[in-house]
Amino acid sequence: MPFLEFHHLTKRFPGALALNDVSFGIERGTCHALIGENGAGKSTLGKILAGVHTADRGEIRLDGRTVHPANPLVARQLGIAMVHQELAFCPNLSVAENLCLGDLPRGAFGWVDRAGLHDRACAMLAAIGSTIDPATLVGTLSTGQEQLVQIAAAVGTGARVIVMDEPTSSLSGGETRELFRLVRELKGRGITLIYVSHRMEEIFALCDAVTVLRDGCHVATESVAGTSPQRVVQQMIGRDLLVQNPRHLARSPDTELLRVEQLASPGRFSDISFRVHAGEIVGLAGLVGAGRSEVAQAVFGLDPQATGRVMAKGRELLPGSIHAALAAGLGLVPEDRKRQGLVLPLNCRENTSLAALPLLSRAGWVRRAAERDLVQRYAGRLRVKTPSLETIIASLSGGNQQKLALAKWLARDCDILIVDEPTRGIDVGAKAEIYQLLDELACEGKALLVISSELPELIGLCGRILVMRDGRLAGEVPRADFSEAALMRLMAGLAAA
């Protein structure tokens, strides 16, 4: 019987089924990979195990006993720990204080026993073969060192299962090797590791078994020896296409509207060059952390450190100036609509007209009739469902919010539109409507750059797809060569089959 078993695990978030009846088992002392596309549910599964989320249905069995990790503390007591990517510790405290935070050694009068604290932290770090000084402030550690401290904390508190969520996404080569060495050693001590990643080469170098998730469903659990990277890619993909034959493809691309040359930003991306023509939808694909949104924001003038040239309609834009980008007819529908796209306390009308205010005002006065007309026109065209345009936008569904985030730039009459994750967290019906709208916009002669983590979306919609990996363009794929497998290989850096 497996050491750790999931039985019919189901978790629903507002608007999305994150996990749908997932069942599989993990053997003791192995490193088990969880793989899947963005949004497949792999992080959710890890977080349920570690007590961050609770499942709606289903059960977890650990060592033959049914367990209920209701919160991270309970999970810890059960011997389940999670290594987070960020914000797991108090950065203003030392390594030793963080390691012993839940149970500080106390001396006379309840004072903290500094020597005892130091000794205990040293012992915990030594247990994983780390030489980090316990007196260092956590805030000054590198990401890799902080992960090691998290692992030390997990091992030191007697963890039997450690969940690692994308552990290598921000590690250097040396740190990655160090981590791999540690993972192998922990396996040897009988600790079970769950390795959430979508880096194929790491999984095949490190793990013993792999479970593939797709759209919240369990696809396969196989031993690494019994499968291959190609087979895993095939299992990850294969979702239905919502758009098949966009009409804009019938037209040949017109004049060049956007040209990006040698765009770079230190630590984010480098050497990015591409062009987008009128009447064209170009996709920008890549894994999380590949630098897609960073490129979009730099093109839009939101990155003051960006170097290189951005030309809109033949004119070069002042670098780092959003106002130059706006004047040239660029619009950006950002990735995170709640944080970057919308002003949630304001109503639908005020949100939609926000970017178009300079066009809608005369001598500083907002022309209210013109504003209402404009907002009504685009809200109508996008079929936004709202009780009234005076409704506070926070109360709308995600799909309608996203439509208004798009309408905001249509109201400004942009010719070049960058759309970052246009359908994140919205339902299927609204997705189809947004695809249709993007297609219509291209037919009207606008140039669109669409960034998405959902490959089927890009494959259905785009004329060609640019693929980014680790801050660089890894390639450009024309529509004739579109396949999820080929794109996924480019994104993950695998050789062609």
Place this chain on the structure above:
Amino acid sequence: MPSPLRSALRFQESGLVLVILALGVLLTVFSGSVHTPVFAVGPEGGRQRVFTTNAAGEQVPATVERNKFLNAQNLAQLAKDTSFIAIMAVGMSLVIISGGIDLSVGAIYALASVLGAIVLNHFGPDGTAASVPPWLGVTLGAGTCVGVAALCGLINGGLIVALRVHPFIITLGAMAILRGLAFVVTKGQSIGGFPPAFREIVRYEVGNGLSLVPLGVMLVVTFVGAIYLSRLAAGRRVYAIGGNELAARFSGIRVERVKLGVYLLSGLAAGIAALLSLGYYGAATSGDGQGYELNVIAAAVVGGASLTGGRGTAPGAVLGALVIQLIGSGIVILGIDQNYSQIIIGSVVIAAVVLDNFNTWLARRRLARQAG
């Protein structure tokens, strides 16, 4: 429900109006009555006491029994006192809507008062430049007072934007610095002796001591503030920045410029209030406006401005000022110890915010239930 009533209830500030009416009724009921002398305009023009004959046939001063709260004189004074706070509260609501805070309004008020007073004193009857025509002196004095206040606000805004320090810290520092400057330039002395024409304008009264100028200026400031916030593109930007600064930036709004503007306007409002007080009281000291920041912030917050930004209105701020002033006036009328006023105002602010949070929570729960 008839539709005019329903639209009145839907009006954003209807809750505040109800609170004010309730406070008014309470004060009227519990304040009791006083006997006040009756005045009449005599044959020579001045006001004279009226005498009457009592039961014993003696001439005695006539008195009339009136409600302590609900009488023309008290209401006129309430209107005047509210005006000063309300004008500053309109400026403060701009800052709070933008997601900031201005703790320095009381100190700006003091510094603008004393610098304006020094200029006006020069042109006053005993001043060094008494021969200059009064209109010029008054203009220069008023310009100094309002200009200094606006400049202080601009410096606040400039430091907040340039140093990227939280407005709480910058304006807390400014509060101490400006108050100290006011003390240094006056050496702690009171400054008066303004051109009489100036005082006559500001103290112009009708009826039973109703000062029209502070009230009129307050109405104008409220109107301008309401128009700015609801009709101008600039006002829309203030709401956008307070509601979500990042989204505002992503929409091409020049966030720094808007922030500079709101602190400038807050300073300007404090300057206008200071100018009115110079005319009304005829003197200024460095201690003027002590603690005003509490009353002004309280007025804006009670009036519906949200300290997280993005919400609030100018008329709301004025009604908030009226609530604060009613409480202060009620304490005097009901004969409660003056020292309780701070305690009560502080409690009212906390209660207003807690109620507001509760309301937001209710609305969110209703939405969640609809979505679920």
